[in-house]
Amino acid sequence: MQKPKLALYWAASCGGCEIAVLDIQEKILDVANTFDIVFWPVAMDFKYDDVRKMDDKSIDICLFNGAIRNSENEEIAHLLRQKSKTLIAFGSCAYEGGIPGLANLSSKEEMLNFVYKESPSTISVDNGFPKTHYNVQEGEIEIPELYDYVKPLKDVVAVDYYIPGCPPQPEQIWKVIEYILSGQPLPPTGSILGAGDKTCCDECPRERKEKKIKKFYRPFEIIPNPDECLLDQGIICMGPATRSGCGALCVKANVPCRGCYGAPPNCLDQGSKMISALSSVIDAHSPEEIGQVLDTIADPIGTFYRFSLAYSILKRRDIQ
Amino acid sequence: MSFEPKIIGFLCNWCSYSGADLAGVSRIKSAPNVRVIRTMCSGRVDPTFILKAFQLGADGVVVMGCHPGDCHYQEGNYKTMRRIPFLKRIIKDFGIEQERLRLEWVSASEGDIYAKVVNEFTEEIRKLGPIKHPSCKVKLEKVLGG
Numbered sequence: 004m005q006k007p008k009l010a011l012y013w014a015a016s017c018g019g020c021e022i023a024v025l026d027i028q029e030k031i032l033d034v035a036n037t038f039d040i041v042f043w044p045v046a047m048d049f050k051y052d053d054v055r056k057m058d059d060k061s062i063d064i065c066l067f068n069g070a071i072r073n074s075e076n077e078e079i080a081h082l083l084r085q086k087s088k089t090l091i092a093f094g095s096c097a098y099e100g101g102i103p104g105l106a107n108l109s110s111k112e113e114m115l116n117f118v119y120k121e122s123p124s125t126i127s128v129d130n131g132f133p134k135t136h137y138n139v140q141e142g143e144i145e146i147p148e149l150y151d152y153v154k155p156l157k158d159v160v161a162v163d164y165y166i167p168g169c170p171p172q173p174e175q176i177w178k179v180i181e182y183i184l185s186g187q188p189l190p191p192t193g194s195i196l197g198a199g200d201k202t203c204c205d206e207c208p209r210e211r212k213e214k215k216i217k218k219f220y221r222p223f224e225i226i227p228n229p230d231e232c233l234l235d236q237g238i239i240c241m242g243p244a245t246r247s248g249c250g251a252l253c254v255k256a257n258v259p260c261r262g263c264y265g266a267p268p269n270c271l272d273q274g275s276k277m278i279s280a281l282s283s284v285i286d287a288h289s290p291e292e293i294g295q296v297l298d299t300i301a302d303p304i305g306t307f308y309r310f311s312l313a314y315s316i317l318k319r320r321d322i323q
Numbered sequence: 324m325s326f327e328p329k330i331i332g333f334l335c336n337w338c339s340y341s342g343a344d345l346a347g348v349s350r351i352k353s354a355p356n357v358r359v360i361r362t363m364c365s366g367r368v369d370p371t372f373i374l375k376a377f378q379l380g381a382d383g384v385v386v387m388g389c390h391p392g393d394c395h396y397q398e399g400n401y402k403t404m405r406r407i408p409f410l411k412r413i414i415k416d417f418g419i420e421q422e423r424l425r426l427e428w429v430s431a432s433e434g435d436i437y438a439k440v441v442n443e444f445t446e447e448i449r450k451l452g453p454i455k456h457p458s459c460k461v462k463l464e465k466v467l468g469g
Binding site: 108270271272274275276278279281282283285287288290293294297303304307315316317318319320321322 | 369370371373374375377378391401402403404405406408409410412413414416417418419455456457458459
């Protein structure tokens, strides 16, 4: 019998998702035995043309990680959609824009100017600035065009399933692969796989009390008690507004949840959920007092929408 | 065509909705721009509702609740008192003018204050003009049917 075909691709991502696939450890050999890997730019030598020559819908499963940041990301997303039976948005960036999505708080010009001209560590000898076309001796070369905004995968192509996480946890990835291989009927299109349907707090082993917060601390400002809820101690922990599935890894390491598994079920906007949760536990009863407590939160938008900005209701800053 | 602001008003059942009702039965003139949604408590107004209202094309959102200390549910309006300034900071970061979101305390006996708030807010939004954020392009008419 022919082996099912598997493709993996990275768009705007850090490469952590690829490491997460390898982190299933010796089971990666089972993956290699079970699947015919037909495309995996980070690990194997395939060209885009090899994919173009494949028959439509010939790839059984495509794990697509990374957000859509430039024209190359989008082109390959369309190509892989055409060639794949099941396209899975793999990891926070493909699912909801992820960390690259935070760039939606700046315009493309602001960002390029900072990176290529203004940043203190930039020494620009020839005023180099990225261009999509450039003439060299051998002819014209072309690089992909950077888009104005970062989009999650679902904004450019139809996505069958989502696996959240930055990166998705190896045991969760393995569970999904095992499930698909078992031949059981697949869940409805649009489902979130490899994650729970509660919040991160549900998996957290810390002791919770009634919360009354007068001041928020950044993690470096205090040494947290390892047994008590981090939010009780005034450290912003995204647990209440984050989907379960990771096993509360960060909080077990004394670090607050950053929200990488995305919004919990039936929640449209992770950041506003967090505002709702925090507003209920702030111990202040006058506008002035409330203002003082809110002032102790550094970078609220970047904290509450760290992974989900491009997927949120408003998606980006209005730049005018 | 001149610009008519579309405003969504979330009014608490116990105080502000009755206040709006009183404004009506007292025949106090107030701008017709506010589309009222009755909630059991101003504390029931999830920040997501407000963002969703902006996304669907509302030019302004006003949340009205009982005066602090008068909440039917004891402290629901204190949650609102923290939530709205908190959300204002966030919408500012998204590039939406903070003035488009407003919190007011209106009791059941304050029909005149309801009318004053609605008139003032409508004029303020009229000066600001239609909401400009690129994610807020859906027209409210389509959702509300006129």
